[in-house]
Amino acid sequence: xxxxxxxxxxxxxxxxxxxxxCGDIAVVLTVRTLTxxxxxxxxxxxxxxxxxxxxxxxxxxxxxxxxxAGVAIERLSAEETGV
Amino acid sequence: xxxVDEFRDPELAEVxxxxxxxxxxxxxxxxxxxxxxxxxxxxxxxxxxxxxxxxIELVHGPGCPVCVIPMGRVDDxxxxxxxxxxxxxxxxxxxxxxxxxxxxxxxNARGADIRMVYSPLDALRIARxxxxxxxxFYAIGFETTAPSTALxxxxxxxxxxxxxxxxxxxxxxxxxxxxxxxSPDLRLDAFIGPGHxxxxxxxxxxxxxxxxxxxxxxxxxxxxLDLLQSVYMIMKQFSEGRAEVENQYSRVVHYDGNPxxxxxxxxxxxxxxxxxxRGLGSIAxxxxxxxxxxxxxxxELRYELPGVRVADPKACQCGEVLKGVLKxxxxxxxxxxxxxxxxxxxxxxxxxxxCAAYYNYGQYAKQRLTLEVLK
Numbered sequence: 001x002x003x004x005x006x007x008x009x010x011x012x013x014x015x016x017x018x019x020x021x022c023g024d025i026a027v028v029l030t031v032r033t034l035t036x037x038x039x040x041x042x043x044x045x046x047x048x049x050x051x052x053x054x055x056x057x058x059x060x061x062x063x064x065x066x067x068x069a070g071v072a073i074e075r076l077s078a079e080e081t082g083v
Numbered sequence: 084x085x086x087v088d089e090f091r092d093p094e095l096a097e098v099x100x101x102x103x104x105x106x107x108x109x110x111x112x113x114x115x116x117x118x119x120x121x122x123x124x125x126x127x128x129x130x131x132x133x134x135x136x137x138x139i140e141l142v143h144g145p146g147c148p149v150c151v152i153p154m155g156r157v158d159d160x161x162x163x164x165x166x167x168x169x170x171x172x173x174x175x176x177x178x179x180x181x182x183x184x185x186x187x188x189x190x191n192a193r194g195a196d197i198r199m200v201y202s203p204l205d206a207l208r209i210a211r212x213x214x215x216x217x218x219x220f221y222a223i224g225f226e227t228t229a230p231s232t233a234l235x236x237x238x239x240x241x242x243x244x245x246x247x248x249x250x251x252x253x254x255x256x257x258x259x260x261x262x263x264x265x266s267p268d269l270r271l272d273a274f275i276g277p278g279h280x281x282x283x284x285x286x287x288x289x290x291x292x293x294x295x296x297x298x299x300x301x302x303x304x305x306x307x308l309d310l311l312q313s314v315y316m317i318m319k320q321f322s323e324g325r326a327e328v329e330n331q332y333s334r335v336v337h338y339d340g341n342p343x344x345x346x347x348x349x350x351x352x353x354x355x356x357x358x359x360x361r362g363l364g365s366i367a368x369x370x371x372x373x374x375x376x377x378x379x380x381x382x383e384l385r386y387e388l389p390g391v392r393v394a395d396p397k398a399c400q401c402g403e404v405l406k407g408v409l410k411x412x413x414x415x416x417x418x419x420x421x422x423x424x425x426x427x428x429x430x431x432x433x434x435x436x437x438c439a440a441y442y443n444y445g446q447y448a449k450q451r452l453t454l455e456v457l458k
Contacts, residue, residue, distance in 0.1 A: 066282060
């Protein structure tokens, strides 16, 4: 639309499998680097996304977080992610 | 997900389907409602119903935020967007929702500046980049999405960004479930609980359902095997005479939810006395507005709005579909006057709406059914 820059990696609302909001969709991403409360995260295909982390406490590179609409809503333990 | 293939294994699905069938009481018909639009999408996309016996019927609930937005709220958004100097931002699926004066997409074509964003934080970034414009975020979504709006408001306040506000349409899942249970039109036996909403609110808020209605609820993930396992857990409860809240999606849902997110929600939002839901009518304490502490960021206070209730088109039966009383294909205009390209009702707009999901994937179920008959 007017500002294509607002889209982040492949995670736009119109992407498969549908709108992230309507579908209650959240994705597991891995933290790569941190700048303040923002984390640069990657998905399994290596696509990058900036994620706000205030709602999940302290995170470190390598942690895996559940992300919805650019915000981490849960931090997953190694056991939970099968690591 | 890293191990996503394991959650789509057709052989495991067959095994689960057989175990579910074995748990069915002969002659009993089970109606299980999946509350969440994401589950509806998975059910149609992967043909989950095909793995279930005929005696188990999956009923689609009101858990698609786009589908429950009444037309008058769309018109309010357009009225904001048409003001001089305003940039309205919203999630993608909101763009095509029809209001009384058309959709956001049509308003955009008429000259309003309406932009699609992936996150409310993107809307805040647009506000930073356009200090001479007013940027309004049209917020929709259940408790999964509300924390991202709340966090954005907190960041706006911390940075002292004054040209940003929120038109809040966030809704809450528990009152909607209550409204469905109070509806005389529908008899249900159990619920498949929303997965990511539960990541935020946890499982405890559902405990009244088994306690007061003796109905099981299982919080479920979004892969086909997640849903089949949830149905298995529900059927196991029936076979053992139990009615409890259980958590199938324990790899991301903690029973008490995310306490930090809940605290932020309580700080930034307050419950509205009433909110109009498409199809379900006005439900008390079912939606959020900005709390007095952050009222400065409330677009409803910043702008004069029409605030007019607009009746749904007569031909549209979204209300009955949202309550699970009608199946999508039973609506009079399904697939004819109402299609994803030219939706009349909201359920046909979002790919998670029951009508759009069935329109896109239901034909495959019918094909499979035909092949079975031919065998």
